[in-house]
Amino acid sequence: MLNSIIGHEKVKIQLDTILQRKEYNRTYMFYGPSCSGKRTTAFDYAKTILCDTLTGDDCNCRSCSMFVRDHPDFLCIGRDERIKVADVDRVLDFSEVAPFLSNSKVVVIDNADSITWEASNRLLKILEEPPKMFTYILVTSDPNSILNTVRSRCIRVEFNALSQMDMVNVIMSRMGFEPVKARLLGWIGHGSSVDIFARAGKYLKYRDIAVDFVSGMKNRGLIDSMDFIDKVGKNDMDVFVDMVILVMTDVALLSNKIENIINLDLRDDLKKIGSNLNAKAFVGAVGWFSQVKKDQYLNINLSHAMKTALIKSRPLILVEQPS
Numbered sequence: 049m050l051n052s053i054i055g056h057e058k059v060k061i062q063l064d065t066i067l068q069r070k071e072y073n074r075t076y077m078f079y080g081p082s083c084s085g086k087r088t089t090a091f092d093y094a095k096t097i098l099c100d101t102l103t104g105d106d107c108n109c110r111s112c113s114m115f116v117r118d119h120p121d122f123l124c125i126g127r128d129e130r131i132k133v134a135d136v137d138r139v140l141d142f143s144e145v146a147p148f149l150s151n152s153k154v155v156v157i158d159n160a161d162s163i164t165w166e167a168s169n170r171l172l173k174i175l176e177e178p179p180k181m182f183t184y185i186l187v188t189s190d191p192n193s194i195l196n197t198v199r200s201r202c203i204r205v206e207f208n209a210l211s212q213m214d215m216v217n218v219i220m221s222r223m224g225f226e227p228v229k230a231r232l233l234g235w236i237g238h239g240s241s242v243d244i245f246a247r248a249g250k251y252l253k254y255r256d257i258a259v260d261f262v263s264g265m266k267n268r269g270l271i272d273s274m275d276f277i278d279k280v281g282k283n284d285m286d287v288f289v290d291m292v293i294l295v296m297t298d299v300a301l302l303s304n305k306i307e308n309i310i311n312l313d314l315r316d317d318l319k320k321i322g323s324n325l326n327a328k329a330f331v332g333a334v335g336w337f338s339q340v341k342k343d344q345y346l347n348i349n350l351s352h353a354m355k356t357a358l359i360k361s362r363p364l365i366l367v368e369q370p371s
């Protein structure tokens with residue numbers, strides 16, 4: 049059971065043990081860092097509890113084939129906005145009706161820390177005496193923001209951050225990315241606050257834009273390069289900065305005869321960009337752009353920081369190659 053969950057061996061053992069005891073009327077709190085797979089695991093667990101054969105993985109029973117879209121015995125709240133009283137009322141209504149298709153019912157309360165105080169107290173009414181055959185799963189990356197009276201009623205299931213390898217595997221198996229792109233996205237997402245699962249498409253789009261930016265660094269005039277930066281939307285600037293630094297780093301590595309790069313699929317293109325630059329001086333230029341990441345944490349305007357890096361690195365980019 050729960051074999052589709054990648055990583056999280058301790059969590060799997062904990063949940064499997066409860067499943068084997070067939071104890072369904074439980075309230076859980078799945079907690080741990082963002083992007084560690086709490087919500088996905090909550091959904092997989094719900095699917096398994098509702099499954100006719102209690103397997104869930106690769107199962108085609110009536111319940112599994114209806115999960116998650118139209119399953120009458122499954123409810124998820126809290127995915128988009130703060131959880132308000134009206135949302136908890138939906139949980140109350142759902143909890144008053146017996147299971148329809150499966151032998152039990154499951155509620156996932158995502159972003160449970162976003163619940164208002166009034167809604168928390170209403171939720172407490174259900175959790176104080178949960179109806180038989182009902183499972184409630186609160187999902188949160190900030191457990192301390194949940195009322196102590198709610199928290200104390202939950203079985204605590206702790207998630208640790210995914211390892212880089214597990215993250216790459218999740219990106220491949222759940223999102224369908226090929227290994228080279230999954231490796232790149234895993235590298236960006238691991239150990240950072242970036243929700244790479246939600247922003248994967250944006251990162252790949254801006255990688256192409258970053259390659260365009262870096263490849264023109266030497267021949268494009270300073271004003272044109274500044275215009276290039278201005279065309280990047282304010283909300284996307286952090287992604288653009290990340291990808292420019294990543295592309296520049298790989299160009300610098302390749303020009304210095306180091307093959308251990310992240311953008312393996314762009315190796316030839318990046319090598320070509322490097323052939324136009326002075327390898328030693330370009331390392332210094334990468335340093336100026338890497339400084340922008342530090343500015344980001346100081347809340348300095350990123351567009352402005354990028355332009356500063358551009359001006360400071362310009363003499364290094366224009367250095368001719370040794371003949």
Ligand SMILES: [Zn+2]
Binds near residue numbers: 101109110113
């Ligand atoms: Zn099934």
